[in-house]
Amino acid sequence: MQEKVVLALIGGLSRIIMRRGNEVSHEAMKKIYERIDINKTAIDRIRPFEGEYLRMLREYYRIGLTWTSNAIEGNSLTEMETKILLEDGLTVGGKPLRDTFEALGHSAAFDYMFSLLECRQIVTEDVITFHNLFFKNIDESSAGVWRKINIIVTGSDYEFPAHDKLEGLMEGLEHWIKTERDSMHPVVFAAILHLKFVTIHPYIDGNGRVARLLMNTALIQDGYMLALIPPILRQEYMSAIRNYQLNGAEEPFCELIAERVLESEKEIMRLLKI
Numbered sequence: 001m002q003e004k005v006v007l008a009l010i011g012g013l014s015r016i017i018m019r020r021g022n023e024v025s026h027e028a029m030k031k032i033y034e035r036i037d038i039n040k041t042a043i044d045r046i047r048p049f050e051g052e053y054l055r056m057l058r059e060y061y062r063i064g065l066t067w068t069s070n071a072i073e074g075n076s077l078t079e080m081e082t083k084i085l086l087e088d089g090l091t092v093g094g095k096p097l098r099d100t101f102e103a104l105g106h107s108a109a110f111d112y113m114f115s116l117l118e119c120r121q122i123v124t125e126d127v128i129t130f131h132n133l134f135f136k137n138i139d140e141s142s143a144g145v146w147r148k149i150n151i152i153v154t155g156s157d158y159e160f161p162a163h164d165k166l167e168g169l170m171e172g173l174e175h176w177i178k179t180e181r182d183s184m185h186p187v188v189f190a191a192i193l194h195l196k197f198v199t200i201h202p203y204i205d206g207n208g209r210v211a212r213l214l215m216n217t218a219l220i221q222d223g224y225m226l227a228l229i230p231p232i233l234r235q236e237y238m239s240a241i242r243n244y245q246l247n248g249a250e251e252p253f254c255e256l257i258a259e260r261v262l263e264s265e266k267e268i269m270r271l272l273k274i
Contacts, residue, residue, distance in 0.1 A: 029251075032258050033185055039265040040224060042274050047223075057268075058114065062086060064228050066106040069212045071231040075099045098138060105134040106209060113217050120221045122193075122214060124174050130210045131203055139205075146170075147204040155238070158245040160201045169200045186222035188250075190215045191257040195244045215257070225264035227257045 049057055067082040077085065077099050081092045086107050091100050109130050116126060132144030146166045153160065161169055173196055181189055194215035201207050216226045229237050233256070240253035268274075 026251075029255055029258065032255075032262060033187065036187060036224070036258060036262050036265065039262070039269060043225075043265065043268060043272075044223065046272065046274065053272075059087070061226055062107055062110050065110060065212070065216065065226060066103055068228045068230045069209050070099070070102050070106060072229055072234050072237065073102075073208055075102050077103055101137040102134070102209075105137055106213075109133040109209075109213055113213055114220070116217050117220055122174075122177050122217055122221075124170050126217070127170070127197070127202075127210060127214065130213050131206055134209055134213075135203075135206050142204050146202050149204070151201065151204070153201070156242060156245070158199075158242065160199075166200065166202045170202060173197065173200065181218075186219065186224060187258050187261055188254050190218035190222075190224075190227070191254040192250055193218055194257070195241065195250065195253055198241060199245050219261065225261055225268060227260035228264065229256075229260060 048054075063079065063083045063086060066086065067077065067079045070077065070082075076095055077092065081095070082103050084090050085092065085100065085103050112126075112129055112133055116122070128144040135143040147163050150162050151160055176196065177193065184192070194211045197214055198207055198211040203210070212227075212229065219226055236256060240256050243249045243252050
């Protein structure tokens with residue numbers, strides 16, 4: 001029975017990944033947030049998840065978030081290869097060593113994310129820890145360290161902040177988290193947190209992975225399901241980020257994240273027969 005549930009969870013990730021509608025109206029987005037909250041209430045009725053179900057759900061999301069978050073950045077491991085690596089410790093022949101380190105590092109950062117579940121706060125030290133866990137086996141000297149050079153990101157015409165501005169910008173982000181979190185819907189907050197962090201781009205590499213970890217930390221702290229952004233949505237995801245960076249438009253990205261959360265809720269409700 002447990003094996004069937006595990007297989008259903010892994011198979012369910014593919015359904016979450018493939019569903020994506022067209023751009024929707026403001027009124028339709030309001031209905032999506034309402035539906036997210038209705039689903040959350042239904043899921044909350046069977047919380048807390050305990051025992052084997054809790055373990056399976058966490059492993060499902062460990063594999064799903066690790067695979068999608070790495071794949072969107074070009075990591076060549078498949079979902080099943082990621083599962084075998086994280087669950088069985090078996091590496092895949094012919095794959096770059098860095099791809100293995102990225103999966104293992106993200107898995108360690110995932111554990112740290114869940115250690116923050118009950119505290120409902122996110123501080124700069126958490127950002128540093130996320131990056132250090134993810135990046136230390138890739139480049140230990142850069143892990144958890146603000147970049148010391150100015151950068152140009154391939155495919156982006158946005159001018160990222162100078163390296164000597166990073167300390168102040170990260171202090172400002174922490175202040176924004178503390179003062180603005182309760183002023184907006186939790187899914188909107190999580191999405192904008194991602195946008196703000198990835199626009200600061202404080203690290204030489206790994207900013208996208210950390211941004212998605214921060215976003216999902218905010219979601220689970222407020223009792224929402226995680227947002228998985230698969231490689232099939234990479235172009236839409238990157239375009240929404242660029243739209244924010246160049247035009248200050250938050251809505252397209254918030255819409256994308258809301259729909260990802262909604263799909264995760266639907267899948268969990270289907271699997272748990274809610």
